[in-house]
Amino acid sequence: MKIGILSFAHLHAEAYAHNLKALPGVELLGIADEDRARGEHFAGVYETRLFPSCEALLEANPDGVIVCSENARHRPLVELSAQAGVPVMCEKPLATTLEDAQAMMEACERAGVILMTAFPMRFSAPLLEVKTLLDQGGLGRVYACNTVNQGQMPKRYRDWFVDKELAGGGSVMDHTVHLADVLRWYLNSEVVEVYGQTNLIIHREAVDVETGGLVMLTFANGTFATIDCSWSRPLNYPTWGGLALDLIGERGVVSVDAFRQNLTAYDNRAEHPVYLPWGSDADGAMLTEFVSAIREERAPRVTGYDGYKALEIALAVYRSAELGEPVRL
Amino acid sequence: MRVGILGLGAIGAVHAAAWAETEAEFVGGFDPVPENAQAIAAKYGGRAYPDIESLLEDVDIVDICTPTHLHHPQVLQAAAAGKHIVCEKPLARTLEQGREMVAACNAAGVRLLVAHVVRFFPEYRRAKDAVDAGMIGEPAVIRLQRDVFQPRKAAGNWFVDFGKSGGMMLDLMIHDFDYARWVAGEVKTVFAKSIGTSGMEAGVDHGLAILTHHNGAISHIEGSWAYPPPTFRTKFEIAGSQGLIVHDSDATAPIQVFRHQQDEDSAEVPVPASPLLESPYTAEIRAFHRAIVEDSPVPVSAADGLAALQIALAAMESAQTGKPVTLEPLPEVGA
Numbered sequence: 001m002k003i004g005i006l007s008f009a010h011l012h013a014e015a016y017a018h019n020l021k022a023l024p025g026v027e028l029l030g031i032a033d034e035d036r037a038r039g040e041h042f043a044g045v046y047e048t049r050l051f052p053s054c055e056a057l058l059e060a061n062p063d064g065v066i067v068c069s070e071n072a073r074h075r076p077l078v079e080l081s082a083q084a085g086v087p088v089m090c091e092k093p094l095a096t097t098l099e100d101a102q103a104m105m106e107a108c109e110r111a112g113v114i115l116m117t118a119f120p121m122r123f124s125a126p127l128l129e130v131k132t133l134l135d136q137g138g139l140g141r142v143y144a145c146n147t148v149n150q151g152q153m154p155k156r157y158r159d160w161f162v163d164k165e166l167a168g169g170g171s172v173m174d175h176t177v178h179l180a181d182v183l184r185w186y187l188n189s190e191v192v193e194v195y196g197q198t199n200l201i202i203h204r205e206a207v208d209v210e211t212g213g214l215v216m217l218t219f220a221n222g223t224f225a226t227i228d229c230s231w232s233r234p235l236n237y238p239t240w241g242g243l244a245l246d247l248i249g250e251r252g253v254v255s256v257d258a259f260r261q262n263l264t265a266y267d268n269r270a271e272h273p274v275y276l277p278w279g280s281d282a283d284g285a286m287l288t289e290f291v292s293a294i295r296e297e298r299a300p301r302v303t304g305y306d307g308y309k310a311l312e313i314a315l316a317v318y319r320s321a322e323l324g325e326p327v328r329l
Numbered sequence: 330m331r332v333g334i335l336g337l338g339a340i341g342a343v344h345a346a347a348w349a350e351t352e353a354e355f356v357g358g359f360d361p362v363p364e365n366a367q368a369i370a371a372k373y374g375g376r377a378y379p380d381i382e383s384l385l386e387d388v389d390i391v392d393i394c395t396p397t398h399l400h401h402p403q404v405l406q407a408a409a410a411g412k413h414i415v416c417e418k419p420l421a422r423t424l425e426q427g428r429e430m431v432a433a434c435n436a437a438g439v440r441l442l443v444a445h446v447v448r449f450f451p452e453y454r455r456a457k458d459a460v461d462a463g464m465i466g467e468p469a470v471i472r473l474q475r476d477v478f479q480p481r482k483a484a485g486n487w488f489v490d491f492g493k494s495g496g497m498m499l500d501l502m503i504h505d506f507d508y509a510r511w512v513a514g515e516v517k518t519v520f521a522k523s524i525g526t527s528g529m530e531a532g533v534d535h536g537l538a539i540l541t542h543h544n545g546a547i548s549h550i551e552g553s554w555a556y557p558p559p560t561f562r563t564k565f566e567i568a569g570s571q572g573l574i575v576h577d578s579d580a581t582a583p584i585q586v587f588r589h590q591q592d593e594d595s596a597e598v599p600v601p602a603s604p605l606l607e608s609p610y611t612a613e614i615r616a617f618h619r620a621i622v623e624d625s626p627v628p629v630s631a632a633d634g635l636a637a638l639q640i641a642l643a644a645m646e647s648a649q650t651g652k653p654v655t656l657e658p659l660p661e662v663g664a
Contacts, residue, residue, distance in 0.1 A: 252556075
């Protein structure tokens with residue numbers, strides 16, 4: 001099975017390239033990148049072929065591609081892949097507008113190819129364990145959820161992460177979609193109301209998108225949930241950030257942290273302690289699912305539709321923050 | 330200064346222990362359950378009074394530790410008697426009551442000190458000092474979390490009687506509403522959701538609130554009576570333009586005990602405890618006593634108690650109506 005990567009604009013392309021090379025029966029066919037120098041660099045790092053264009057890569061008959069362009073530039077690459085009849089996994093958020101997300105879903109549906117959204121938290125071992133517990137009724141009815149997906153301001157990785165046009169916004173666009181998706185998955189219910197407040201205090205000298213965000217979601221089944229999506233981790237924090245949920249139910253409370261399985265390491269030569277993660281790799285499991293879905297010609301466990309629904313929620317946060325009122329979906 | 334306590338339940342007993350550490354003369358207290366007042370007198374001196382009137386005759390300061398709905402009439406009564414007052418939080422059951430109480434104390438020329446004890450907990454105090462010193466720059470996103478079990482009482486559990494206590498959001502979350510305002514300034518809007526917390530012996534009481542401050546900071550407040558006893562867990566973080574302060578009571582508990590036998594003797598009412606040489610309740614009562622003796626300002630004024638009450642009531646209203654609530658400026662707070 002041959003998988004290609006379209007664009008290295010998103011840094012997750014690096015993790016995917018690394019993971020693909022380790023998957024049995026999978027070959028990293030090559031990469032394409034509109035940034036020639038970046039493409040050459042990563043083709044060298046991962047010892048793979050650099051195609052002159054995405055079209056050229058798609059002509060080389062990949063079994064699937066991963067789209068890692070800037071958020072606002074997912075659509076053309078997904079449509080191109082669909083036209084070539086190639087299954088796609090697209091980086092989150094699926095797009096920056098619902099029109100784009102809808103067009104991407106339709107293109108893949110018309111072509112009869114898989115569209116998977118890269119939501120690695122669906123494959124996190126701790127989160128999966130809690131999903132099983134919930135499905136077995138271990139918590140009874142879930143009344144409320146207090147969730148956090150905070151991180152460092154990501155400008156140092158890529159400038160476009162803080163570009164309103166290319167990223168679609170700041171911390172809300174970057175972080176809300178993960179927990180919006182986890183909550184939909186956990187609760188088997190859709191969001192009916194969204195309230196959000198955002199601000200730009202942290203890093204306001206460096207960026208012009210929001211860095212602070214608090215969100216309240218209400219689900220059709222009555223459950224309410226907050227999301228803290230802030231880029232509130234200082235640049236010398238021991239890790240990039242984290243994702244965790246407290247679920248308050250009929251039978252008690254469950255707390256789950258997707259990134260707690262770390263060693264803490266102190267180094268005389270380092271400015272701050274660092275975490276050495278030892279938990280299972282969710283990215284690897286997500287790619288395994290993509291490859292299995294292609295092989296078995298079935299829908300993946302997390303789809304383009306899931307990406308669309310999460311985007312719908314993130315976009316509603318911006319609307320609510322502007323209005324100062326909750327908005328209905 | 331002679332001091333007596335009105336209401337000798339869980340908090341009244343803690344306050345009695347705290348007053349015993351001060352130079353005030355503790356005269357005893359009144360409780361509708363005479364045994365409660367007798368037990369305190371046996372331990373800290375003074376006597377069990379037969380009624381409020383006789384207690385008020387004997388004191389300069391009355392410390393009101395009764396259920397929330399009684400604060401209003403009792404504070405008015407004490408003010409009319411010309412006594413300085415320490416009043417347990419929340420100041421009152423409604424904003425109108427609170428404003429009347431503040432006005433009555435002002436008119437009578439007596440001090441009204443509201444026992445927002447969280448301001449005297451060293452971890453909260455230390456964080457506030459660090460913020461004031463500029464350590465994290467300007468506060469931006471504040472998270473405050475207080476997770477405990479639903480208060481239990483052998484009889485007359487007023488905590489789960491909405492009319493009396495106002496439920497978990499007024500009784501418990503008010504601590505963190507006060508702290509959020511202390512750290513990040515006046516609050517403009519409140520949006521909140523809750524489950525239970527209207528009494529009815531509900532098994533679960535839980536609330537989540539998002540506050541927007543006038544200076545642009547936003548706060549996330551969680552309060553819970555949804556945990557099993559003996560849980561008392563607090564967490565907070567204050568993220569600012571230059572850094573982050575994080576606290577987790579589980580992570581900072583200096584003692585862990587692993588017993589083969591489970592204890593079933595946990596308290597009726599959750600009271601936080603980390604080993605300290607001076608209890609935060611004692612620090613609070615000392616500060617209040619000093620303020621009254623010296624006629625000096627206190628770290629938590631009647632206006633602060635009123636402002637915290639306003640935020641909590643707004644959160645309850647928002648949870649009820651599903652709409653954000655915009656706070657009217659309070660003349661008493663001068664904001």
